[in-house]
Amino acid sequence: xxxxxxxxxxxxxxxxxxxxxxxxxxxxxxxxxxxxxxxxxxxxxxxxxxxxxxxxxxxxxxxxxxxxxxxxxxxxxxxxxxxxxxxxxxxxxxxxxxxxxxxxxxxxxxxxxxxxxxxxxxxxxxxxxxxxxxxxxxxxxxxxxxxxxxxxxxxxxxxxxxxxxxxxxxxxxxxxxxxxxxxxxxxxxxxxxxxxxxxxxxxxxxxxxxxxxxxxxxxxxxxxxxxxxxxxxxxxxxxxxxxxxxxxxxxxxxxxxxxxxxxxxxxxxxxx
Amino acid sequence: xxxxxxxxxxxxxxxxxxxxxxxxxxxxxxxxxxxxxxxxxxxxxxxxxxxxxxxxxxxxxxxxxxxxxxxxxxxxxxxxxxxxxxxxxxxxxxxxxxxxxxxxxxxxxxxxxxxxxxxxxxxxxxxxxxxxxxxxxxxxxxxxxxxxxxxxxxxxxxxxxxxxxxxxxxxxxxxxxxxxxxxxxxxxxxxxxxxxxxxxxxxxxxxxxxxxxxxxxxxxxxxxxxxxxxxxxxxxxxxxxxxxxxxxxxxxxxxxxxxxxxxxxxxxxxxxxxxxxxxxxxxxxxxxxxxxxxxxxxxxxxxxxxxxxxxxxxxxxxxxxxxxxxxxxxxxxxxxxxxxxxxxxxxxxxxxxxxxxxxxxxxxxxxxxxxxxxxxxxxxxxxxxxxxxxxxxxxxxxxxxxxxxxxxxxxxxxxxxxxxxxxxxx
Numbered sequence: 001x002x003x004x005x006x007x008x009x010x011x012x013x014x015x016x017x018x019x020x021x022x023x024x025x026x027x028x029x030x031x032x033x034x035x036x037x038x039x040x041x042x043x044x045x046x047x048x049x050x051x052x053x054x055x056x057x058x059x060x061x062x063x064x065x066x067x068x069x070x071x072x073x074x075x076x077x078x079x080x081x082x083x084x085x086x087x088x089x090x091x092x093x094x095x096x097x098x099x100x101x102x103x104x105x106x107x108x109x110x111x112x113x114x115x116x117x118x119x120x121x122x123x124x125x126x127x128x129x130x131x132x133x134x135x136x137x138x139x140x141x142x143x144x145x146x147x148x149x150x151x152x153x154x155x156x157x158x159x160x161x162x163x164x165x166x167x168x169x170x171x172x173x174x175x176x177x178x179x180x181x182x183x184x185x186x187x188x189x190x191x192x193x194x195x196x197x198x199x200x201x202x203x204x205x206x207x208x209x210x211x212x213x214x215x216x217x218x219x220x221x222x223x224x225x226x227x228x229x230x231x232x233x234x235x236x237x238x239x240x241x242x243x244x245x246x247x248x249x250x251x252x253x254x255x256x257x258x259x260x261x262x263x264x265x266x267x268x269x270x271x272x
Numbered sequence: 273x274x275x276x277x278x279x280x281x282x283x284x285x286x287x288x289x290x291x292x293x294x295x296x297x298x299x300x301x302x303x304x305x306x307x308x309x310x311x312x313x314x315x316x317x318x319x320x321x322x323x324x325x326x327x328x329x330x331x332x333x334x335x336x337x338x339x340x341x342x343x344x345x346x347x348x349x350x351x352x353x354x355x356x357x358x359x360x361x362x363x364x365x366x367x368x369x370x371x372x373x374x375x376x377x378x379x380x381x382x383x384x385x386x387x388x389x390x391x392x393x394x395x396x397x398x399x400x401x402x403x404x405x406x407x408x409x410x411x412x413x414x415x416x417x418x419x420x421x422x423x424x425x426x427x428x429x430x431x432x433x434x435x436x437x438x439x440x441x442x443x444x445x446x447x448x449x450x451x452x453x454x455x456x457x458x459x460x461x462x463x464x465x466x467x468x469x470x471x472x473x474x475x476x477x478x479x480x481x482x483x484x485x486x487x488x489x490x491x492x493x494x495x496x497x498x499x500x501x502x503x504x505x506x507x508x509x510x511x512x513x514x515x516x517x518x519x520x521x522x523x524x525x526x527x528x529x530x531x532x533x534x535x536x537x538x539x540x541x542x543x544x545x546x547x548x549x550x551x552x553x554x555x556x557x558x559x560x561x562x563x564x565x566x567x568x569x570x571x572x573x574x575x576x577x578x579x580x581x582x583x584x585x586x587x588x589x590x591x592x593x594x595x596x597x598x599x600x601x602x603x604x605x606x607x608x609x610x611x612x613x614x615x616x617x618x619x620x621x622x623x624x625x626x627x628x629x630x631x632x633x634x635x636x637x638x639x640x641x642x643x644x645x646x647x648x649x650x651x652x653x654x655x656x657x658x659x660x661x662x663x664x665x666x667x668x669x670x671x672x673x674x675x676x677x678x679x680x681x682x683x684x685x686x687x688x689x690x691x692x693x694x695x696x697x698x
Contacts, residue, residue: 126336249527
């Protein structure tokens with residue numbers, strides 16, 4: 001498609017240059033995220049190639065020491081809490097918004113998306129100021145609430161996308177057949193939009209699991225999450241344990257977002 | 273179905289009953305409206321929990337923070353008597369003894385309540401150096417009463433300086449434009465006009481300009497790197513395109529913190545980037561890339577590249593290859609065809625990608641904090657610093673206010689010109 005059937009020399013040169021340039025850009029994109037992986041298996045204590053030897057000692061540090069273990073635990077608590085609340089409320093909101101008669105849809109949609117647009121430091125500082133007054137600072141509930149605000153837009157958008165392929169007449173048919181609203185939701189609508197809901201849940205989980213700025217302001221020392229522990233580690237002393245933690249976090253986000261995107265695609269293709 | 277339709281025979285009956293049918297129709301449409309109203313209320317009820325949660329967890333915190341930029345009652349609360357005494361002062365020179373006496377009484381009160389330090393800090397934000405003077409005066413007042421208290425205040429030259437009392441008077445007004453002006457390196461002068469602060473006090477304009485400069489550099493770099501790749505992905509066979517798009521998405525799915533961590537490893541003096549530069553002979557010695565502007569821009573470019581590329585790609589793949597061929601067959605040279613057929617069509621995508629990256633760059637915090645040096649800190653880092661280190665909420669709020677205005681204005685333009693749908697990246 002790139003070359004015409006009878007390419008001129010100039011065209012050949014241009015296309016070759018394009019390929020070379022794009023190859024370099026791909027390297028620029030991939031090398032930085034792949035570098036921590038081999039370094040995390042280094043047996044030495046430095047970040048220099050060639051590696052001194054292969055070992056899992058830095059993974060042992062991350063998975064066995066109390067500091068990192070509690071960080072992983074905190075991350076999971078916050079991410080699961082956020083996922084449950086953001087997915088539930090986000091799905092309900094997406095269903096409401098998918099109704100064309102919903103009042104003020106054009107105003108509400110940008111407002112729902114605003115947590116993604118407002119610079120996260122402003123969100124973090126504002127939450128810190130307000131949550132401290134109402135006793136939510138340094139609590140899991142506070143962190144989960146703030147993360148829910150950041151994660152719910154993803155749920156609303158993905159579930160909303162899967163609802164565009166949902167035929168509302170099915171709900172009417174269920175009602176005529178005698179199903180109560182809750183029954184028809186769980187037995188007709190939810191199974192059809194489930195890929196979208198799960199995809200939204202995965203987005204919400206990753207958003208919370210990767211978040212570090214809000215946590216930095218809201219968490220007490222005993223609530224440090226994995227990203228916050230990494231951030232502090234990067235500021236203080238660079239230890240290869242950080243590359244191990246980075247590799248674990250990267251693996252988890254890539255895995256979840258891969259699943260999320262496959263599900264979202266499937267959700268959109270759902271029969272109308 | 274046909275059995276249900278009114279037959280010819282029924283027509284007269286229908287006509288006779290028209291008035292009755294009209295009332296029926298009215299009640300039907302009323303019932304329909306009621307039902308629709310019920311539907312609408314039900315969907316509002318479905319959306320309500322999230323909307324309420326967002327207002328509480330996100331809306332109120334931000335409004336509260338922004339209000340701190342214009343509302344600061346610390347000095348007014350701490351110096352009520354002084355505020356009253358200054359009510360009939362003409363603002364010229366130094367006020368009369370009654371103001372000094374009121375100040376002495378207020379300061380003693382603050383010492384008793386334990387709020388003296390807070391007052392000193394708040395006054396210090398408006399009058400550099402005031403902190404130590406207030407605390408010194410408070411200490412002198414501990415052993416002084418009545419007329420002695422007045423003398424104690426007067427014995428500190430700070431309180432007789434010409435700039436002191438106007439600052440105190442403006443401080444006793446809770447609603448203030450002081451911090452917002454300060455965030456733009458401006459202040460009120462003695463004649464009630466707005467002037468620039470002296471150059472040695474000006475910091476924020478420079479920080480805003482730096483933020484814009486870094487954002488613009490990163491936007492340009494992502495465009496130069498991303499545009500050709502987007503073009504390639506949009507024009508190769510499907511299978512290869514899928515592989516290439518995964519190469520774009522893998523870093524996109526990795527968190528900013530992890531990618532910043534990766535770059536701190538790469539940019540070390542003995543890191544891979546330096547190895548590479550030495551190898552290709554760009555530099556003859558190892559250079560400091562950590563804590564430098566160039567290191568920061570490289571890392572931010574890596575993080576933002578997918579944000580610029582994906583909107584461009586999503587437009588490019590809708591443009592059929594036959595268009596360019598048609599342009600060639602009509603005699604256009606490759607460059608002309610590219611400029612006049614291709615570019616105008618991909619322009620909305622380019623704008624969307626570039627604006628998105630620019631807007632996101634304005635709010636960067638993690639990467640400058642970890643990779644930038646002291647002179648590469650962006651506006652978000654200053655906001656965090658005012659909260660964490662200086663404990664000056666008002667200044668943090670004022671900077672947030674201005675950053676938010678810029679961000680929302682640009683985003684408003686984005687939504688207006690390009691539409692919100694362009695935000696969907698994958």
